[in-house]
Amino acid sequence: MKYYVLLLLFSLSARGQLTLPECHRLAEQHYPLTKRYDLISKSAAYTIDNLKKGYLPQFSLNAQATYQSAVTQIPISIPGVNIPALNKDQYKATAQLDQVIYDGGEIAKQQELQKSNEVVSRQQLQADLYALKDRINQLYFGILLADEQLKQNDLMLADLQLGLKKTQAALDNGTAFRSNADLINAEILATQQHNIEIASSREAYANMLSLFIGAPVTSLEKPASLSLNDSIHRPELLSFDAQQRSLLLQDQLLTVGTRPKVGFYIQGGYGRPGLNMLDNSFRAYYLGGIRFSWSPSAFYTLKKKRAQIVVNQQEIAVQKETFLFNTAMTVQQESAAVNKYQQLMTSDDAIIKLRSQVKTAAIAQLENGVITGNDFLKEVNDENLARQNKSLHEMQWLLSQYNQQTTTGNL
Template sequence: MKRFLIIFTAFFLVFSGQAQTISLAECHEQMRTNFPLAKQQGLIDLTTKSTIEALMAQYFPQFRLSGVASYQSDVTKIDLNVPEGMPAIEIPTPEKDQYKVYLDVSQTVFGGGSLGVQQQFARAEAEVNKQKVEVELYKLQDKVNQLYFGILLADEQLKQTKILKNDLNTALDKVKVLVKNGVSLETNQLNLEAELITLNQNIKNIETGRQALLEVLGKLIGKNLSAETILLKPERVIPKSNFVRPELTLIDYQKQTLSLQNRQLAAQNVPEISLFLQGGWGKPALNLFSTEFEPYYVGGLRFQWNVSRLYTIIRERRNINTRLKMYDVEKEVFQLNNEIEQTQQRSKITQLKNALKSDNELIVLRSKIKETSQIQLENGIITSAEFIREANAENQARQMKTLHEIQLMQAEYDLEQIGTSSF
C-alpha cells in the first residue's frame, strides 16, 4: 500500500507539474479578447443602436402638450352706431384673462431624407470610433510582439549561459583533482569558482528580467503567466498580400463620414412638409368673442423651410472639401512613411541573415579553440583564466547567434506588422 502511494504521488507530481505553454497567436487573441480597450467596441455598438432608435422615433407622429394663461392690457372692442329706430346690436367684448390647453400632433410627410442620412451618419461615426479602437489594439499587438520575443531571447540566453556553466563545472572538477595532486596551482581552481559565481548572478538577473517581461505580457493578455510558462517559437511568418493597415481603413471611414455630412447639408436645406392637428380647450377657443371655456381643433398641412441655412451652406461645404483633402494628404504621408519602414525592415532582415552565416563559422572556430584550451588546462599548459577567456568567447559567439536568430524572427514579424502601404 505504501509503495502504491509513493508511485501515485510521483505520478501526480509529474503530470501536475507540466509547464504551461502559449503561442504568439494565442497572445494576440487573448489581448484582443481580454484587454479593457476591446470592450469599447461593444459599447460603441450599444450607443449607436440607441442613437438610431431615437432617430427612428422621429418617423412616428410627434406629440406636444402645451398650456397658456395670460392677462392682456386691452382687448378688441367693436362699437356699432345703428340708425334710430333699429334695435341695438350688442357685440360681446373678450375678457382680458385668457386660458388655453392644447395638444399639438404633427407627422412629417416629406423631410428631404434628412432622417435617413442622419442614421447613415450615426453608423459611419460608429465605424470610425470602432476603427480608432482597432488602431490602438494594433499598437498593443506590436507591444505584445516586443515582450514575447524579449522573453524568447531571455530563454535562449539562459540556455547558453547554463551550457557555459556546465563547461566550467566540468573544468573545475578536473582542476580540483590536479590541485589535489599538486599538479596545478590553487588559483586556477579559485578563478573557475569565482567565474561560476558570476555566471550564477547572470542567470539570476536573466531570470528576474524574464519574470518582469512575463508579468507585463500577462497584464496585456489578461492571463496569469508563471515563471514556468514556456513560450513557443513562432513559425516563419507568411506576409498577407491583402492586408491593409487599420490606420488607412480609419482614414477611409473618416472620409465616408465627411461625405455623409455633405449629404446631410443638402437634406437640411430642403423644405419640410408635415400634417398637423391641434386640439384643445380654451377661453376663448377659436371664437375670440366667446367668454366661455370651449373645446376646439385645427388641422392642416404645414410647410417649413429654414432659408437662413442658405447663408452658411457654401462655407460648410468648402470646409468639408478642405478636410477631405487633408485626409488625402494624411493618407499619402502615412503610405510614404510605411514604404520607408518596409525598406528599412527588409534591409535589417538581409543584414541579420548575413550575420547568422558568419555566426555559424565563428562558433565552429570558437568551439575548437575552447576544446583545445580545455585540454591545455588539464595538462597544465595554460591557466584557468586563459581557459575562462576562451570559454566566454565561445559563449559570446553562441549568444550573438541566438540574438540574431530572435532578432530575425522579430524583424520578419515586424515587417508583417508594418503591413501594406496601399489599398
C-alpha cells in the same frame, strides 16, 4: 467572448505552450480599451433608435394665461342686438399632434450618417488596439531571448565544471596550481549570478505579458520565420476611408437640408375665447391641416459648409498620405534590419565551430598544465559569447520580421 477565452485558456493549459498569435488575441480581448466596442455599439443603437422616432407622431401640450390692455371691439351699435365685449384676461390650453409626411430624406440620412460614425469609431479603436501587437512582440521575444541565454549559460557552466574537474585532477597530481581552480570556481559563481539576473529579467517580462493577456506565462513557442510582405494593410487606413465616407454623407445631408418639408397637424384646445372671437365664454375647439415649410436661408451658408467639408476631406487625405509615408520608412528600416541579422547569422555557426574547437583543445591543454586557468577561461568565455551572439542575432532576426509584418498590418 468569455466562453471563447475560457476555451482558449483550456487548450493552452492542455498543450502547455503559448504562441505569439494567441498572445495577440488574448491581449486584445483582455485589454480594458476593448470594452469600448460594446459602448460604441450601444451608443449608436440608442442614437439611431431616437432618430427613427422622428417618423412617429409628435405630441405637445401648451397652456397660457394673458392679460391685455385692450381687446377687439365692434365700433357699431345695432338696436336690439347686444354684442358682448371680450374680457381682457384670456386663457388657452392646447394639445397638438404633428406628423411628418415628407422631410426630404433628412431622418434617413441622419441614420446613415450615425452608422458611418459608428464605423469610424470602431476603426479608430481597432487602430488603437493594434498598437498592442508591437508591445506583445517585444515582451514575447524578450522572454525567448532570456530562455536562450539561460540555455547557453548552462552549457558554459558544464564547460566550467569540466574544466574544474580536470584542474582538480591535475592539482591532485601536483601538476597545477591552486589558483587555477580558484579562478574557475570564481567564474562558475559569476556565471550562476548571471543566471539569476537573466531569470529575474525573464520573470519580469513574463509577469508583464501575463498582465496583458490575462493568463499565466510559462512556456512560449518559438515562432517560425515569415515570408515578408511590404504592402501596407494597417487598420488606420480603414479609419481614414471611413472618415471620408462620413464626410461624404455630411455633404449629402447639406443637400437634404435645402429641401422642403411637409406634414400635417391636429390641434385641440380649450379656452376663453375659443375660435369664435365674439363668444366671451370658455369653449372647446379643434383644428387641423397640412403644413408646408421651406427656408431659402439654407442656401446662404451652403457653399461655405461644403467648402469646409472639402477642406476636411483634404486634411484626412494628407493624414493618410503622411501615415503611409512614415509607415513605408519604418518598413524600409525594419527590412534592412532583417537583412542585417540574416547576414550576421550566416557567420555565427562558423565562429561557434572554430571557438568550440579552440575550447576543446584548451580543456586538454589545461589538464596537461600547458595553459593557465586564465587562458582556459578566455576560450570558454569566447565560445559562450559566440553562442550568445548567435541566439541574440536569431531572436533579433525573428523580431525584426514580426515587427515588419506588424508595421505593414500583415501579421
